[in-house]
Amino acid sequence: MGADFADRTDFDNAERGFVARLEPGQILGEGGRVVYDADAYTSATAGECPGTVNPSFWRQSQLTAIQGLFEVTDGIYQIRGIELSNMSIVEGDTGVIIIDPAVSAEVAKAGLELYRSQRGDRPVTGVIFTHSHVDHFGGVLGVVDADTDVPVIAPEGFLEHAVSENVYAGTAMMRRSVYHTGAALEVSPIGTLGVGLGPGTSLGTIGLIAPTLDITHTGQEETVDGIRIVFQITPNTEAPAEMNFLFPDKRALCMAENTTHTLHNLYTLRGAQVRDARAWSRYIAEAIDLFAADSDVLFASHHWPTWGTEAITTFLTQQRDLYGYLHDQTLRMINEGYVGSEIAEMIQVPPALDAAWNTHGYYGSVSHDVKAIYQRYIGWYDGNPAHLWQHPPQAAAERYVDVIGGVDATVAAAKKYADAGDLRFAAELGSHAVFADPDHQGARGLLADVFTKLGYGSECGTWRNNYLVGAAELLAPPKKTAWSPGGMAAALTITQLFDSIAIRINGPRAWDAKASIRWEFTDTGETYRMELSNGVLVHHLTDRKDPADLAITLTKPQLVALLGGSTDDITFDGDPTALQTLMSFVDSPSPNFSIVTP
Structure with missing residues (x-):
């Protein structure tokens, strides 16, 4: 059956509430470097679909290229089309609450300036991170300072998962993201047109501020700058830590990234933990029960809003059924003896769902989502010896x-x-x-x-990007990208900072090395013991003061500085070569490893 190309509802909704464009659409970083170019996407998607683009994906790319400041409802605005993700702005009694401040500080700052040019110079009085992916927190330092005292709200577990995804496997993920986002391709009908979830990703300065208020349970209600918010916790859906929330006095529902105008990823091609389709479907069902009847508009951290209680309920129901169908049918066929690659070829989306544009695979795909469900339950091995x-x-x-x-x-x-x-x-x-x-x-x-x-x-934007980047790298050396994630270190816990060292120890070179260090933190009152043994760097909290090769007394900010090479005001007691020995086994992996060649 398929969706109706003559249906212009999505275009009407994507343009509804338009206030102002970002003019010009280029966002510049330090030294005049272009961090993001919205004008390139506007130009590249103008006119009729060329033969080098899937027509359905062309339509989606035209929608995601629509950029500017938009009014969602009275007192709620969105910045769309100047980044992969949306930045939403809620007007409170004295200032504004920022929801998901983009990937990079430069974009978040530009978005806030666009809003203020139309609505006045209101201060930021709160920040909400809907979930633990970088495009929803990375630009926070563009809207508040690192030492801000405004509340920073996130779902419980946010910091742990933001770090594990973006630091622990950060080098590999950054490299694969070049393929995933098409960041090294020109924006054109023969290059990238975005990823279906939105246009391209900005290449600016990434930062992170630790949350000051955790949302721990569904039904939790908070008031920020006079605005009531009712939360729904949705762990292990689109992200390991994620939440939806309703502004009851505005009848406005934010669905984070749990429902967007595409079939989403259960496994993202840039690399990440496989998501739980069963939980995803059930949390959408819960959102319908909790919020749909009390909502006049639904907005999310990607794409355009949906207006009207009936349309909201239909949209949520389609998304609920989409993930539930893929989950249940994959398991049915697993138990009939089929393997993931076979099931991916066999499953067809029900005609009534396929007729809706929001179920099409512009960012995820039925093929790799089915394989993700297989992997989650069965693992990589298909049972054939x-x-x-x-x-x-x-x-x-x-x-x-x-x-x-x-x-x-x-x-x-x-x-x-x-x-x-x-x-x-x-x-x-x-x-x-x-x-x-x-x-x-x-x-x-x-x-x-x-x-x-x-x-x-x-039809899938990430597939298009992966194929075209692979083709480009077969013909010419890979282009280096310019992401700058350095602003995240200050938000890491001590354990996470030590973990970031441990995962870079070159085990075979360190097999026979021994070193022990006692770390005493004066600001937290904590003591950690660290040992290099059998090629593994272990560390743990302790109340003991067992003998160690070296004792280091410092604060957590000094640990961050030490990892950057500064020893100012740090006290060392014992053998200073112990730290040198340990650090001599730390690898610095290249983010430019080969993918389409050996």
């Missing part, structure tokens, strides 16, 4: 190419399948050829061409 101990990519490629008859023969076979329209198998063969002989220009060119065609045909 032939897949239990397979060769890694380069070793497998060399053997496949040998069986096929060499790289030239493999490239020829890949071209045959590509010419026949089987781009998926052509990509697999072409990848084997490249991994077997990375310098073979015919293999690289063929695979780049196949990736490009796959990208142009993708």
Whole structure:
């Protein structure tokens, strides 16, 4: 059946309440560097759909390119289209509450300035983080100072998950995000047009402020600057720590990122923990029960609002059923003996859901969401012993190419399948050829061409970006990106700071090394013992003062400074080489590792 291209409701809603555009649409950072260019997305999505873009994704990209300040309802505004995510602004008695201040400080600052140019210079009197993903907190230092005394509200567990996702695996995730967001591609009909969830991600300064007020339970009510807010905790939905909330006096419902105008990711291609489709569906059902009848407008941290109680209920019901259907049908087929790759080919969205635009896979996809559900319940192993101990990519490629008859023969076979329209198998063969002989220009060119065609045909924005970035990196060295996450360190706990060291210890080099350090923090009154033993750096809180090679007395801010190379006003007692020994085993991983080549 499919959705109706003649239906202009989404365009009407995306433009409703328009107040002012950001003019010009370029946001600049330090030294005049362009942090984000909204004008590029406006220009790139003008006119009729070209042959290099899936028509459904073209429509979605036109919607996400609409930018500016919009009134959601009396006293609630959104900045949309100048970042991957929305920044929402709620007017209180004396100032404004900021909901989800973008990815970077430069964008958040520009958005707040746009609002103030139309509504007056109101101070920020509160900040709300709806969940633990960087595009919903990273720009906080653009709206408040690091030492702000305004309440910073987040769901319980926010800080732990914000750190584990963006610091522990941060280097790998940053590299994969280049593919996920298409950050290194030009904004054009032959490049990136966004990710379906929104336009591109800004490349500015990322920061983090620890929450001062945790939302711990559904039904918790808080008043911020005279505004009543009723919260719903939704852990393990779109993020491990997330929440929806209702402004009852305004009949306005914020659904965070739990319901947007797309099928979302259960597994994000940039890399993250698999989400729980069952919990996601049930929390949407709970939101319908708690809030739908009391809401005249629903807004979220991406995309455009939905107005009207009946339309809100329909939208929430479609989203509820979408995640519930994928969850239940995947498990049904798992128990019939099918593996994830098979189920992903078999499942079809019910026609009534497919007829709604908001269920289409612009950011997630049925294919990789089904595989995510399979992974969550069954894991990576599909039960076939032939897949239990397979060769890694380069070793497998060399053997496949040998069986096929060499790289030239493999490239020829890949071209045959590509010419026949089987781009998926052509990509697999072409990848084997490249991994077997990375310098073979015919293999690289063929695979780049196949990736490009796959990208142009993708309805899913992240698929398009992954294919097109892969094609670009086969033809030229990877471009470096300019994210700056340094502003997050001050918000980390002591344990998280120590963890960030431990996960970078080069275990094999440190097998035979021994070192022990006692850390005494004068500001928290805590003592930690740290030991390097058998290539692992262990640390724990202790009340004991057992002998150690080195005792270090400092504050938590001094620990942050020490990790940056400063020893000012820190007391060292014992063998100073103990710290030098430990730090000598710390790797500095490159964020530019290869992906489409060995």
